[in-house]
Amino acid sequence: MKKTHLITIVALLLLLGIGINFNGATAKKAPVKTNIVTTPPPPVPHPDPSIAAFQEMMKVVAHKRCVNCHPAGDRPHQGEDSHVHNFGVQRGEDGHGTVALKCSTCHQKENNDFSGVPGAPHWHLAPRSMGWEGLSHREIALAMTDTEKNGGRSIEEIAKHLTEDPLVLWAFEPGLNHEGVPREKPPISKEAYIEAVKKWVETGAKIPEE
Ligand code: HEC
Ligand code: HEC
Numbered sequence: 001m002k003k004t005h006l007i008t009i010v011a012l013l014l015l016l017g018i019g020i021n022f023n024g025a026t027a028k029k030a031p032v033k034t035n036i037v038t039t040p041p042p043p044v045p046h047p048d049p050s051i052a053a054f055q056e057m058m059k060v061v062a063h064k065r066c067v068n069c070h071p072a073g074d075r076p077h078q079g080e081d082s083h084v085h086n087f088g089v090q091r092g093e094d095g096h097g098t099v100a101l102k103c104s105t106c107h108q109k110e111n112n113d114f115s116g117v118p119g120a121p122h123w124h125l126a127p128r129s130m131g132w133e134g135l136s137h138r139e140i141a142l143a144m145t146d147t148e149k150n151g152g153r154s155i156e157e158i159a160k161h162l163t164e165d166p167l168v169l170w171a172f173e174p175g176l177n178h179e180g181v182p183r184e185k186p187p188i189s190k191e192a193y194i195e196a197v198k199k200w201v202e203t204g205a206k207i208p209e210e
Contacts, residue, residue, distance in 0.1 A: 111175030
């Protein structure tokens with residue numbers, strides 16, 4: 001065979017993507033690098049349906065969109081890092097702010113996505129007894145269902161508040177912040193959350209040990 005023919009054949013083989021391993025058996029296998037991203041398997045729901053529903057519900061109830069307005073002290077919190085509210089805003093006597101600085105001076109009935117001020121009807125600070133900041137899921141649930149702390153609400157009234165109150169539902173449409181960036185929403189949809197609350201109550205509203 002002519003040399004030029006051989007070159008043409010090799011070039012053709014290369015073009016066709018057929019690799020010829022000239023080193024044959026002596027070639028060491030290079031370590032295989034994998035870039036496979038392993039997504040962890042979805043967590044198995046708790047076998048007790050009431051506790052499974054509780055765990056879903058708490059993904060929302062313990063979220064910063066709620067806890068920013070259910071703080072431990074007398075000042076609301078803001079933003080994804082839950083910093084203390086700007087402008088020295090205080091709860092005042094009734095949670096609606098001080099005489100000089102009412103919540104309603106800035107917060108309207110709906111989000112203002114131009115100024116970045118969130119809004120919903122009756123925007124005001126949750127009473128001290130409903131401060132959930134720093135509490136575990138179990139502690140929040142115990143406080144939330146304690147009639148001494150929750151405004152004398154029965155479990156059915158709590159379920160109604162959790163599924164219908166405009167301040168609660170605001171968390172699923174939290175609007176844009178002052179930089180025009182969408183506020184983070186709770187990790188499950190409004191529909192999934194409402195279903196979880198109903199399921200939790202129907203199955204006896206169990207509160208698991210930590
Ligand atoms: C803008 C402030 C604000 C936001 C945001 C807010 N709340 Fe509240 N919340 C309040 C106020 C004020 C009350 C007291 C109202 C009352 O007693 O009628 C309250 C009361 C409650 C109560 C009834 C009392 C209790 O302790 O059981 C529940 C439950 C509750 N909130 C859940 C939530 C959840 C869940 C979210 C988020 C999805 C949320 N709230 C977001 C202000 C807020
Ligand atoms: C001087 C205007 C002003 C007053 C008064 C005011 N706020 Fe705000 N508030 C803002 C602005 C602006 C933001 C949005 C900041 C951002 O996210 O960029 C905000 C954000 C918040 C948030 C954060 C929402 C979140 O999850 O990030 C809460 C909660 C809140 N305010 C509660 C209150 C309460 C309760 C009062 C009354 C006691 C009040 N504010 C009074 C201007 C005000």
